[in-house]
Structure formats: structure tokens, C-alpha cells
Amino acid sequence: MGLGGIHEGWGQLVTIAIMAVALGMDAFSLGVGIGMRGIRLLHVLQLSLLIAFFHVLMPLLGLFTGSYVGHLLGQVTTYAAGALLVMLGGHMVFNSFRQDNGSSRQMDHRTIWGMLLISLSVSVDSFSVGVSLGMFVNSIILTVLAFGACGGVMSITGLLLGRRVSRGLGEYGEALGGAILLAFGLMFIF
Numbered sequence: 001m002g003l004g005g006i007h008e009g010w011g012q013l014v015t016i017a018i019m020a021v022a023l024g025m026d027a028f029s030l031g032v033g034i035g036m037r038g039i040r041l042l043h044v045l046q047l048s049l050l051i052a053f054f055h056v057l058m059p060l061l062g063l064f065t066g067s068y069v070g071h072l073l074g075q076v077t078t079y080a081a082g083a084l085l086v087m088l089g090g091h092m093v094f095n096s097f098r099q100d101n102g103s104s105r106q107m108d109h110r111t112i113w114g115m116l117l118i119s120l121s122v123s124v125d126s127f128s129v130g131v132s133l134g135m136f137v138n139s140i141i142l143t144v145l146a147f148g149a150c151g152g153v154m155s156i157t158g159l160l161l162g163r164r165v166s167r168g169l170g171e172y173g174e175a176l177g178g179a180i181l182l183a184f185g186l187m188f189i190f
Helices: 003-037 040-095 111-134 140-160 169-189
Strands: none
Touching: 003 040, 003 111, 003 140, 003 169, 040 111, 040 140, 040 169, 111 140
């Protein structure tokens, strides 16, 4: 493997790490909101483990879908992946500034159904990113484990931080994550 191959490998690792953190921002922002309402440490652990699980499952499903689509479309996949990331990032930024009707924030995080719905809701965007990454990523296992680890760690951080800070922080985390995905999408297109 030449120097170019090593550089390309590190570039892909950095890209995956940044995307994992960007996707974890959604879990972080929701965690801050839930944490500010009050949450027991046992529920912090349970909810964070479920979020980590869905942050592995959803991009894994997306990666397989994207890999299949990548074989079908060939060279067009880079532009399609970029467009998906731009749309997802724009959607995350838009949602962070939209008035919340309270549906996800009012869900009871102490029940198993509430935890499952919250975990799934913050992990759905991982599917779209997984589709985009499935068109060009080499290491599927590393990618989904990075997404799961970041989702779990950032949800724990958000839930614990939410117990101690003011309300305004959560929306900015989701906006930052969306801006990062938007930037990567534009980078793929241009």
C-alpha cells in the first residue's frame, strides 16, 4: 500500500468519526431536553444503550442499502450520497430552529415504549447517512461501531448534562450536527 492509500484510509476514518459525532448531536440534544425534565441514572443507562443499539442498526441497514444502490448506479453514487447528506443536514438544521410541538419531548422516557420510540426517532437519520456511506465506505463494521459508540456516549453526556444546564443548549447541538452533515454533502458533490 502506497502513501496515497494510507492518506485515503485516514481520510475515510476522519470522515466517519466526524459524521458519527454529527449524528450523535441529535441524541445529545434530545438527551439534554430529557435530562432537564429529570431522569434517574438507571434510565440514563437504559436509554443510552437503546440509542447506541439503534445508532448501529439503522446505519447498518442503510449501508447495505447504499452498497446495493452503489453497485446499480456506479459513478452517480457520489452525487447521490452528497445530495442525501445535504438534505439530511438541512433538515436537521431546519428542525433545530422550528417550534417544537412537544411530541418527542413529552414522551414518557421511563416506559419501554417511550425509550424505544425516542431511541428510534434520534436514529432514523443514521439510516440516510448509512445509505450515503454505503455507496463508498470500505469498513462497514468500523463505521457502524463508531456511530453506535458516538450515539451512546453523546446521549449519556446529553442526559447527564441536561440534569445540570439550561434549556437553550439542546437546539444548538442538533443545528451543529446538521451543519456538519450539510458541509460533508456539499464536499461530496463539489
